[in-house]
Amino acid sequence: MLGTRERILTSTGELFRRQGYNGTALKQVTALADAPFGSLYHHFPGGKEELAEAVIKSSGQAYQTLFELIEDAAVDPGSAVTDFFDGAAAVLEQTGYVDACPIGTVALEVASTNDRLRQATAEVFASWVDTAARRLASHGVAPARSIELATLLVAAVEGGFMLSRAARSPEPMRASGRLLRELVESELATVRTVTTTT
Amino acid sequence: MLGTRERILTSTGELFRRQGYNGTALKQVTALADAPFGSLYHHFPGGKEELAEAVIKSSGQAYQTLFELIEDAAVDPGSAVTDFFDGAAAVLEQTGYVDACPIGTVALEVASTNDRLRQATAEVFASWVDTAARRLASHGVAPARSIELATLLVAAVEGGFMLSRAARSPEPMRASGRLLRELVESELATVRTVTTTT
DNA sequence: GTCTATAGAAGGATAGAC
DNA sequence: GTCTATCCTTCTATAGAC
Known part of the structure; x- marks a missing residue:
């Protein structure tokens, strides 16, 4: 049995994924976590905002770990891309298009309304981009170019969640x-060519 | 002076862009539209849901028109891509990262909570993808391939809004x-090569 | 048909018993 | 420090005056 604080965090993350920040009531959170309502304010004195910040950070970290695991398991960066996108598509299908990114919806909701939470989502995105960019750079892609590619990868994952959930189809x-696998592979081919030529 | 119904629609769209569906109160809508609260229910008897559906459809149409105008003005499909993304980035900068896509936030919020609105967003996305795909196909890209590319373009725009608003930077x-311009141009180069070769 | 006042429900937050 | 009962605000929606 996990601690109450942990159960509240995971329950909130689950609800944020399917309903977002404003759509999730704290009573719903404690009900799902099977915790008394008051314990939420015991563990998160700052209320909904503090809870949300903790959820953004912890689930951001969790996704980053997941991404690293997939990348480590893949034979090359190109297949890591499709492994990740296909994996996300499979999870969407299996969960009725409910189980998506816990950051994305919240990020759009708070971007212009809550600067503390906006910054928390920005740090998560930056960390994801940084992780992906380092991987690409380790395969010889120029640093600036790696960041551009990594940014597009993260943006496309988030947009893919949006379109796939709306259409209830894994295709987007x-x-x-x-397509992004092709882009990454042609980039790596360029690197190899340049390296060989030089 | 526009009609009350029109003012309510545009005000709601504006608020949806920066706050989303759940974050926008109907009193806020009527205040911004400078309309008495009751007139909202006069024009939209179905309440918030009916209003949201109308906003999704009308602003979906508006964005499609904007996209077509940019495409018509561009010298080639590749520059149309950067024209569109750079234009969106410029609007974000000029408006303090407030003036983004009126569909995106709502789409994520309602995807698992309101099937009528989910379907409305899905139709808008499908229509955008269809428009972009037709343009690509008219330049010789195979139909299935055109749909894939168009899907990625739309997904990347939405993800780009998310990352740029979170980071308060136009760079994402x-x-x-x-990068997508490169992808589109290399695709068109392939088409030309194939056409020439055949 | 335009507008105000209010109902009824749900939200976040807190006080205080144990 | 765990939990319940309640406060106050805000939301959607409606009733009804004009």
Whole structure:
């Protein structure tokens, strides 16, 4: 049995994924976490905002770990891309298009309304981009170019979640992954060519 | 002076862009539209849901028109891509990262909570993808391939809005546009090569 | 048909018993 | 420090005056 604080965090993350920040009531959170309502304010004295910040940071970290695991398991960066996009598409299908990114919806909701939470989402995105960019750079892609590619990868994942959930189809997510794999592979081919030529 | 119904529609769209569906109160809408509260229910008897559906459809149409104008003005499909992404980035900068896509936030919020609105957003996205795909197809890209590319373009725009608003920087949107321009241009180069060769 | 006042429900937050 | 009962605000929606 996990601690109450942990259960509140994971329950909030789950609800944020499907309903967003404003759509999630704290009573719903404690009900799902099977915790008394008061314990939420015991563990998060700052209320909904503090809870949300903690959820953004912890689930941002969780996704980053997941991404690293997939990348480590893949034979090359190109297949890591499709592994990740296809994996996200499969999860969407299996969960009735409910189980998406816990950051995305919240990020759009708070971007112009809550600067503390906006900054928390920005740090998560930056960390994801940084992780992906380092991987690309380790395969010889120039640093600035790696950041551009990594940014597009993260943006396309988030957009893929949006389109796939709206259409209730895995295709937008999968199609994005296929094309971005091509882009990454042609980039790596360029690197190899340049390296060989030089 | 526009009609009351029109003012309510545009005000709601404006608020949806920066606050989303759940974050926008109907009193806020009527205040911004300078309309008495009751007139909202006169023009939209179905309340918030009916209003939201109308906003999704009308602003979806408006964005499609904007996209077509940019495409018509561009010298080639590649520059149309960067024109669009750079234009979106410029609007974000000029408006303090407030004036983004009126559909995106709402789409994520309602995807698992309101099937009528989910379907409305899905139709808008499908219509955007269809428009972009037709343009690509008219330049010789195979139909299925055109749909894939168009899907990625729309997904990347939405993801670009998300990352740029979170970071309060135009770079994610611009970087995505630069890379996708390359992708589109290399696709068109392939088409020309194949056409020439055949 | 335009507008105000209010109903009824749900939200976040807190006080205080144990 | 765990939990319940309640406060106050805000939301959507409606009733009804004009």
